Amino acid sequence: MEPAPELKRNSFPSMNFEAEILTTPHDNSELYMIPSMRSLTAEEYVEAFKSFLEHSTEHQCMDEFNKDQLPTIVAGLGTGKSTLSVLGVGSGTGEQDLKMIRILQAVHPGVFIDNEIVEPNPQHVAAYKELVNQAPDLQNVSFIWHQLTSLEYEQQVKERGTHKKFDFIHMIQMLYRVEDIPSTIKFFHSCLDHHGKLLIIILSDSSGWASLWKKHRDCLPATDSGHYITCSGITEVLRSLGVQHRVYELPSGWDITECFSEGDAVGGRMMDFLTGTKNFLGTAPPALRRRLQAALRQPECSSTRDGRVIFSNNLSMIVVES
Ligand SMILES: C[S@@+](CC[C@H](N)C(=O)[O-])C[C@H]1O[C@@H](n2cnc3c(N)ncnc32)[C@H](O)[C@@H]1O
Numbered sequence: 256m257e258p259a260p261e262l263k264r265n266s267f268p269s270m271n272f273e274a275e276i277l278t279t280p281h282d283n284s285e286l287y288m289i290p291s292m293r294s295l296t297a298e299e300y301v302e303a304f305k306s307f308l309e310h311s312t313e314h315q316c317m318d319e320f321n322k323d324q325l326p327t328i329v330a331g332l333g334t335g336k337s338t339l340s341v342l343g344v345g346s347g348t349g350e351q352d353l354k355m356i357r358i359l360q361a362v363h364p365g366v367f368i369d370n371e372i373v374e375p376n377p378q379h380v381a382a383y384k385e386l387v388n389q390a391p392d393l394q395n396v397s398f399i400w401h402q403l404t405s406l407e408y409e410q411q412v413k414e415r416g417t418h419k420k421f422d423f424i425h426m427i428q429m430l431y432r433v434e435d436i437p438s439t440i441k442f443f444h445s446c447l448d449h450h451g452k453l454l455i456i457i458l459s460d461s462s463g464w465a466s467l468w469k470k471h472r473d474c475l476p477a478t479d480s481g482h483y484i485t486c487s488g489i490t491e492v493l494r495s496l497g498v499q500h501r502v503y504e505l506p507s508g509w510d511i512t513e514c515f516s517e518g519d520a521v522g523g524r525m526m527d528f529l530t531g532t533k534n535f536l537g538t539a540p541p542a543l544r545r546r547l548q549a550a551l552r553q554p555e556c557s558s559t560r561d562g563r564v565i566f567s568n569n570l571s572m573i574v575v576e577s
Pocket residue numbers: 304344345346347348349351373374375376379403404405406426427428429432433434
């Protein structure tokens with residue numbers, strides 16, 4: 256039987272917290288467990304994500320894709336059908352969904368759109384419903400929300416034994432949080448109708464996130480619990496499934512200048528979003544904080560424009576055929 260680890264206490268005087276260090280008699284390896292560091296709750300994540308959207312061109316980048324590419328991509332959907340079935344997975348508060356629905360309406364005038372949404376966060380579902388209530392131009396669109404994770408939805412579908420097919424499914428910036436990426440993609444791909452399309456939007460391999468996750472992962476605390484996945488991780492899965500796909504790369508930036516201003520509340524929230532940690536700047540050991548801030552300034556992560564630090568948030572839009 257493994258001997259129980261011995262618990263020692265160590266203090267970090269400059270940060271005014273104590274960390275527990277577990278050492279095992281065998282290997283003397285040390286595992287830092289800092290009680291004051293914790294992951295973001297779902298509500299805190301919503302706030303951190305809002306701050307990210309306010310200071311990044313994430314949605315503008317998607318708007319550009321919607322304007323330049325999406326009309327052609329969706330033109331061949333549901334040929335001859337009077338209803339197009341759409342499924343949004345991890346739709347958040349719905350802004351991107353509604354923009355895409357409006358494009359579908361413009362490309363397929365008069366067609367009814369049956370839109371279903373899989374979104375586990377109740378705050379996001381409520382905000383999405385409110386957005387729909389405020390939209391006067393969504394006649395001929397029906398909405399069904401499933402307040403579930405993608406896995407819960409998959410299990411429900413399998414239990415019911417009724418496998419509804421969709422003409423258009425999108426998974427926008429959400430695969431980082433699913434339980435099993437390959438099986439999630441496989442399942443939702445199997446939900447496509449003939450000639451249907453699956454749109455996956457994910458961080459590009461050329462983004463600062465990719466470099467941070469590859470080269471500086473040791474700067475990220477264990478509280479960041481998502482998958483560190485970028486476009487090539489997804490295309491590898493698609494190749495193993497043998498499905499046809501095309502990738503569109505679009506530039507996007509995130510102004511993280513405030514992350515480097517001591518005591519700045521906006522900068523604090525940005526660091527929370529980057530690390531998935533509540534009050535990262537106030538709870539992480541100073542050495543970890545300094546290493547992450549230095550990593551963020553590296554040219555593979557950020558560039559400087561007019562004195563502002565712009566973190567690369569380049570996106571990949573992957574269009575998968577049925
Ligand atoms: C970064 S947000 C993206 C929201 C929206 N698609 C957008 O681009 O604005 C990720 C969304 O995925 C949802 N999410 C997290 N885990 C999920 C899961 N396992 N299944 C489905 N959605 C999930 C979150 O609640 C959140 O709304």
